Amino acid sequence: MFKIKTPLKALGASLLIGSASLLAAQPALSQSLSDVLAAVKRDSEQMSSADAARLKEFQADTASQSARMSEARGALAAAEGRANQLSAEFNANEATLGDLEGQVSNLAGDFQELLGQFRSAAGATMPEIANSVANFDYKDRVEGIAEIAEARVLPTRAQLERLPKAMLQEMIAQSEVKTFTATVNGIGPDGSNAEAELIRIGVFTAATTNDRKFVEVRGSGSDTFLQAFTTQPAGPFASSIGSLVRAGEGQLVKAPVDPSKGNLFGILGDLPSFADRLAQGGAVGAVIAFLAIIGILIGLFKIFTLFTMGGAMRGTAKTRQAGTSNPLARVFEVYENNRNADVETLELKLDEQILRESPRIERFNDIIKVLAAIAPLMGLLGTVIGMIITFTAITIYGAGDPKLMAGGISVALMTTVFGLVAAIPLLLIHAVVSAMARGNQQLLDEQAAGLVAEKMEAAHGGRA
Amino acid sequence: MGFQDLQAFLDRGGPVLIVIMFATFLMWALILERLFYFRIAHKHVAADAIAQWNARADRKSVPAHWIRDKLVSEVRAKAEANVQLTKAMVALAPLLGLLGTVTGMVAVFDIMAITSGADAKAMSAGVSRATIPTMAGMVASLSGILFTSGMDRRVSRAVQAVEDEMEIG
Numbered sequence: 001m002f003k004i005k006t007p008l009k010a011l012g013a014s015l016l017i018g019s020a021s022l023l024a025a026q027p028a029l030s031q032s033l034s035d036v037l038a039a040v041k042r043d044s045e046q047m048s049s050a051d052a053a054r055l056k057e058f059q060a061d062t063a064s065q066s067a068r069m070s071e072a073r074g075a076l077a078a079a080e081g082r083a084n085q086l087s088a089e090f091n092a093n094e095a096t097l098g099d100l101e102g103q104v105s106n107l108a109g110d111f112q113e114l115l116g117q118f119r120s121a122a123g124a125t126m127p128e129i130a131n132s133v134a135n136f137d138y139k140d141r142v143e144g145i146a147e148i149a150e151a152r153v154l155p156t157r158a159q160l161e162r163l164p165k166a167m168l169q170e171m172i173a174q175s176e177v178k179t180f181t182a183t184v185n186g187i188g189p190d191g192s193n194a195e196a197e198l199i200r201i202g203v204f205t206a207a208t209t210n211d212r213k214f215v216e217v218r219g220s221g222s223d224t225f226l227q228a229f230t231t232q233p234a235g236p237f238a239s240s241i242g243s244l245v246r247a248g249e250g251q252l253v254k255a256p257v258d259p260s261k262g263n264l265f266g267i268l269g270d271l272p273s274f275a276d277r278l279a280q281g282g283a284v285g286a287v288i289a290f291l292a293i294i295g296i297l298i299g300l301f302k303i304f305t306l307f308t309m310g311g312a313m314r315g316t317a318k319t320r321q322a323g324t325s326n327p328l329a330r331v332f333e334v335y336e337n338n339r340n341a342d343v344e345t346l347e348l349k350l351d352e353q354i355l356r357e358s359p360r361i362e363r364f365n366d367i368i369k370v371l372a373a374i375a376p377l378m379g380l381l382g383t384v385i386g387m388i389i390t391f392t393a394i395t396i397y398g399a400g401d402p403k404l405m406a407g408g409i410s411v412a413l414m415t416t417v418f419g420l421v422a423a424i425p426l427l428l429i430h431a432v433v434s435a436m437a438r439g440n441q442q443l444l445d446e447q448a449a450g451l452v453a454e455k456m457e458a459a460h461g462g463r464a
Numbered sequence: 465m466g467f468q469d470l471q472a473f474l475d476r477g478g479p480v481l482i483v484i485m486f487a488t489f490l491m492w493a494l495i496l497e498r499l500f501y502f503r504i505a506h507k508h509v510a511a512d513a514i515a516q517w518n519a520r521a522d523r524k525s526v527p528a529h530w531i532r533d534k535l536v537s538e539v540r541a542k543a544e545a546n547v548q549l550t551k552a553m554v555a556l557a558p559l560l561g562l563l564g565t566v567t568g569m570v571a572v573f574d575i576m577a578i579t580s581g582a583d584a585k586a587m588s589a590g591v592s593r594a595t596i597p598t599m600a601g602m603v604a605s606l607s608g609i610l611f612t613s614g615m616d617r618r619v620s621r622a623v624q625a626v627e628d629e630m631e632i633g
Contacts, residue, residue, distance in 0.1 A: 267578050270578060271574060271578070272574070343525075343526045343527070344526075347526065376559075403577065406573065406577055409573055410570075410573065413566055413569055413570045413573065414570070416566045417563065417566045417567060417570065420559055420560075420562055420563040420566065421563065423559060424556060424559055424560060424563065427552055427555065427556055427559070428552060428556065430552075431548050431549050431551075431552030432549065434548060435545075435546075435548040435549060438544075438548070439541060442537055442540070442541055443541075445537070446533045446534055446536070446537030447534050447537060447538070449530035449533060449534065450530050450531045450532075450533060450534020450535070450537075451534065452527075452530065453527035453528070453530040453531045453534075454531060454534075456527055457522075457527065
């Protein structure tokens with residue numbers, strides 16, 4: 001609003017001033033025209049003299065300008081001449097270059113093709129060497145080869161020699177068993193990277209010497225590193241690498257070699273462990289394991305008691321000492337208590353005592369037998385349950401993916417294994433226990449009477 | 465068949481085959497022990513018992529019968545020793561074979577899970593671990609049955625013969 005108002009005010013003001021000046025010009029008309037004429041003449045003379053001076057000046061200028069013009073033309077001509085000359089030179093150089101390139105390719109000839117072959121060979125060998133355990137022993141081979149494989153200029157002779165040297169070294173490394181030091185990822189405390197002393201078998205297998213952890217080469221291209229397996233191969237592998245570490249120079253030991261450079265050990269880690277196997281058996285497996293443990297404990301207890309009982313009875317059979325410590329001694333005790341009774345009464349009393357001892361000898365034997373019989377049956381039950389799980393999985397998901405069926409199949413197989421593993425020792429233990437019980441029982445059944453008779457005869461002297 | 469072949473065979477059969485091998489050795493040791501007992505030692509044992517009986521003045525009374533029972537029972541105990549265990553070993557061999565079958569199948573399924581497919585070559589190791597122990601268990605059991613089936617009869621006949629020799633009166 002204010003901005004629009006302000007120019008309007010200014011316009012008004014200027015109009016007022018203009019009209020005032022017109023009013024002021026009125027008195028000038030009173031000057032004489034001759035004065036004006038004189039003034040005009042004076043002015044015009046002044047101006048023509050100034051014009052003449054400027055004209056002179058211009059004319060002088062023109063001469064100098066044309067001199068400069070001709071000078072510039074001369075420079076241009078010189079430059080053009082030089083341009084022509086340089087372009088000719090360039091063309092000549094171009095021609096020489098083409099000539100020389102032709103000469104080079106002419107001279108390189110077969111070598112050019114050889115170089116292509118060399119590069120492809122270097123490209124093929126590089127990952128091979130980079131993924132080799134020996135590469136952490138003989139370092140800086142990959143970089144040297146990578147340099148040649150990627151370069152676009154003719155390599156020098158020294159560079160060319162790197163590839164066969166590296167290959168030769170790899171071959172030699174395959175035949176070596178030696179220790180070296182390298183950085184292994186995730187081996188230090190809290191999974192940090194740490195330097196470790198490693199032993200390698202050829203280029204195939206490597207393990208740390210102090211805690212016998214197998215390592216593998218990870219990573220791709222020229223950027224590879226050593227890492228310990230997350231699941232270490234256990235059992236014979238760990239112990240044989242231990243014997244290799246301990247072995248002296250030139251000694252012959254058995255050691256694990258993974259020709260796939262770590263893949264097989266990786267698969268080994270994927271295999272279910274013993275605990276996994278136990279878990280695969282499921283509830284039925286747990287029941288079988290429980291039964292097996294009960295049966296074996298009872299069996300061991302029976303073997304121990306029957307063994308000590310048999311020993312004591314054989315001792316008593318020699319000494320004929322009455323007592324209460326073992327069945328035979330108790331039979332003698334009965335005889336001692338009834339030595340004045342007639343023979344029939346004595347026989348009855350002895351039979352009664354023997355009958356009383358029998359259950360103690362035979363006790364628990366049948367439980368072992370029943371457990372030995374139940375274990376494979378339980379295994380069979382587990383098999384059927386596992387098959388039901390499998391077929392349920394097939395019904396729901398279809399038969400396309402074998403992995404979905406794996407759970408049921410592993411239940412089926414592992415329970416069968418558990419059943420057999422439980423039944424076999426139980427059967428053996430039962431055979432041993434029943435043989436021992438039978439021996440003890442026989443000693444008591446038939447020998448007791450005989451031993452008593454011998455004792456009677458001895459007591460009565462020559463009278464019998 | 466050299467030692468190398470045997471080792472290759474045992475390798476293919478897996479750990480269960482080694483157990484079967486030892487079980488078979490044990491079984492045959494027991495069988496041979498029994499055979500040699502009846503061939504050699506039993507005669508002396510029987511003769512000893514009969515001589516002891518014949519040396520007695522009193523062969524009529526009730527205590528004399530008890531003593532006769534005792535002498536016969538000693539002969540029987542010696543004749544029967546290990547028979548039970550031998551029979552148990554014979555019964556055990558096929559069970560061990562079956563164990564081999566199942567563990568071999570587990571190995572096959574492990575390979576199937578790892579290779580996630582039907583790599584017949586990779587599975588063949590598991591298959592041979594399944595079949596070789598089965599066969600070995602059967603062979604061991606059958607070879608043992610031949611000798612153990614008659615053993616009970618042989619024991620009772622031997623004991624009976626000793627008993628018959630001991631005349632009463």
